[in-house]
Amino acid sequence: MFEIVDIDALGRIGKLFVNNKQMITPNLFPVIHPFKNVVPASDLKEIGAQCLFTNAYIMYQNELKREKIIKSGIHNHLQFDGLIATDSGAFQKYMYTNNQIEINAEIIEKFQEDIGSDFPVILDIPVQLDDTHEQAKEKVNTTLSRAKDNVRRRSNKSCHWVGPIQGGKFLDLLNKSVNEMNSLDFEIYAIGGIVKAFLEYRFDLTTDILLNVKKSIVPNKPIHMFGLGLPQYFSLAVACGCDLMDSAAYILFAKEGRYFTLSTGTEKLDELEEFPCHCPICCQYTPKEMKALGEDMRIELLAKHNLYLSFSELRTIRQAIREGNLWELIEQRVRSHPSLVKALHVVNNNKTFIEASEKAYKKSGRLYISSESISRPLIKRYDEKITSNYRIPKEAKFLILLPELDTRGANSPSILSWISQINNTQLIPRELLHVVFISDFYGVIPLELLDTFPLSQFESITAIDNNDDLHQNSVRKALKFLNVNIQHYEKCGVLIPEMFLNQFNEIKKFSSKNPIHKIFSLLQAKYASKISNFTNILYLLQYFRTDGMQ
Ligand code: GUN
Numbered sequence: 001m002f003e004i005v006d007i008d009a010l011g012r013i014g015k016l017f018v019n020n021k022q023m024i025t026p027n028l029f030p031v032i033h034p035f036k037n038v039v040p041a042s043d044l045k046e047i048g049a050q051c052l053f054t055n056a057y058i059m060y061q062n063e064l065k066r067e068k069i070i071k072s073g074i075h076n077h078l079q080f081d082g083l084i085a086t087d088s089g090a091f092q093k094y095m096y097t098n099n100q101i102e103i104n105a106e107i108i109e110k111f112q113e114d115i116g117s118d119f120p121v122i123l124d125i126p127v128q129l130d131d132t133h134e135q136a137k138e139k140v141n142t143t144l145s146r147a148k149d150n151v152r153r154r155s156n157k158s159c160h161w162v163g164p165i166q167g168g169k170f171l172d173l174l175n176k177s178v179n180e181m182n183s184l185d186f187e188i189y190a191i192g193g194i195v196k197a198f199l200e201y202r203f204d205l206t207t208d209i210l211l212n213v214k215k216s217i218v219p220n221k222p223i224h225m226f227g228l229g230l231p232q233y234f235s236l237a238v239a240c241g242c243d244l245m246d247s248a249a250y251i252l253f254a255k256e257g258r259y260f261t262l263s264t265g266t267e268k269l270d271e272l273e274e275f276p277c278h279c280p281i282c283c284q285y286t287p288k289e290m291k292a293l294g295e296d297m298r299i300e301l302l303a304k305h306n307l308y309l310s311f312s313e314l315r316t317i318r319q320a321i322r323e324g325n326l327w328e329l330i331e332q333r334v335r336s337h338p339s340l341v342k343a344l345h346v347v348n349n350n351k352t353f354i355e356a357s358e359k360a361y362k363k364s365g366r367l368y369i370s371s372e373s374i375s376r377p378l379i380k381r382y383d384e385k386i387t388s389n390y391r392i393p394k395e396a397k398f399l400i401l402l403p404e405l406d407t408r409g410a411n412s413p414s415i416l417s418w419i420s421q422i423n424n425t426q427l428i429p430r431e432l433l434h435v436v437f438i439s440d441f442y443g444v445i446p447l448e449l450l451d452t453f454p455l456s457q458f459e460s461i462t463a464i465d466n467n468d469d470l471h472q473n474s475v476r477k478a479l480k481f482l483n484v485n486i487q488h489y490e491k492c493g494v495l496i497p498e499m500f501l502n503q504f505n506e507i508k509k510f511s512s513k514n515p516i517h518k519i520f521s522l523l524q525a526k527y528a529s530k531i532s533n534f535t536n537i538l539y540l541l542q543y544f545r546t547d548g549m550q
């Protein structure tokens, strides 16, 4: 049973209950060899593994040990009392395509039932990245018919089957795969045929595939990504709906002397003077000491560090989901590699889909920390609401445009003073005045909405150049709003101060790069007769008064 307890974006925290055991999601199944464990299973548990992934095909092939494992069961064999998933040999066929491996689906699936796997995987046929559509179609069809055979044949009720979704970059095949798998009962749906894309850092492709699967897969089952093991990508994958992953990357990288970090990706042990991490391994050894060890020991320690880091990242991600800060985390993580930034941009093409599951309210304030923040679902939601769901106050005749300063609303002494002058003016009845802020991220923020979520609490970077993304974002959104709404006002006064007081009460020069300059000049070119700019509020209010107000 899968119970979802919290969400952020398409990311979710869930509890998976199986065979009287429980695991939390998002989570990673470390992949281990069934006979040659570099890191013993008991150590894996200590490092944080609630579940393991191993290979049924390798066990089955070993005729000497096969019967013994059937007798003892997989948990005894591996000496691990958590949840165990087993792969069917499809992976071997996928990775070593020229190797003529003969596997029979019925036999390998029955074997997984016999050894008591918690999560066996059917014998699917992974689509290769360079398959033609025709080849991919055949693999998808065979996988689907094997999935149906599997459902019919099942005999061990303790086995909770994993159903692979194939199709890869061919979205029509991927969708066919999802639609048919939806009607077959699997405990976990797993996206296959993407390991080689991970190896080539094609995170844009894997993100696109994941989002396409999420659009039509049943919502009440966990989604697994086969072979996802690079922790820098975990947060983005989780935000796009990935609940589970399995990987041997921690050990494969360790064998190449590679050390996981989240800031710069993987580092070569040879090039490290100090360890940046403080897991038990990195606290106990210096890189120099680790290099001096024998190969087996060195690989084991590096693998352990790599896993500590992976589980630490999963805890960070789950906590970010609880706090509603997953996008903030992702924007930090993608900075470690351009391919990750590219993958984040794929999300932009799917904003409508992701926005639909964004929470209506979050407890904490938002931080807009990079130009990618413009694409956050919450901002898209605001754009839509201000366009289609907002009416300016009925009595408003005069529009006052104010710039955003270093900080918002009541935290800004200058803004407080402007608002106070506007609210207390004797020159014009207050209800005739409508105040709207020009905002880098939101375009416009009407004053009466300033204390509502998500406008009330956010801190953001600001435009620093007339052509940067933020500047363009602000100008485009503000003009969209103003071109539609300006007809409601008799006049519009734009405040462009020379100086202002920042949040520390220091006098600062108002930036010549603030988008309000550009917005004013574009509006003036179009609506010269009813728009003017001022350096202080008093002059601005007088401008409204000189016309028809006496
Ligand atoms: N391991 C990595 N990719 C795959 C896949 O597509 N199918 C299976 N069964 N295992 C995998």
Ligand code: ZN
Binding pocket: 275, 277, 278, 279, 280, 281, 282, 283, 305, 306, 308, 309
């Ligand atoms: Zn470490």
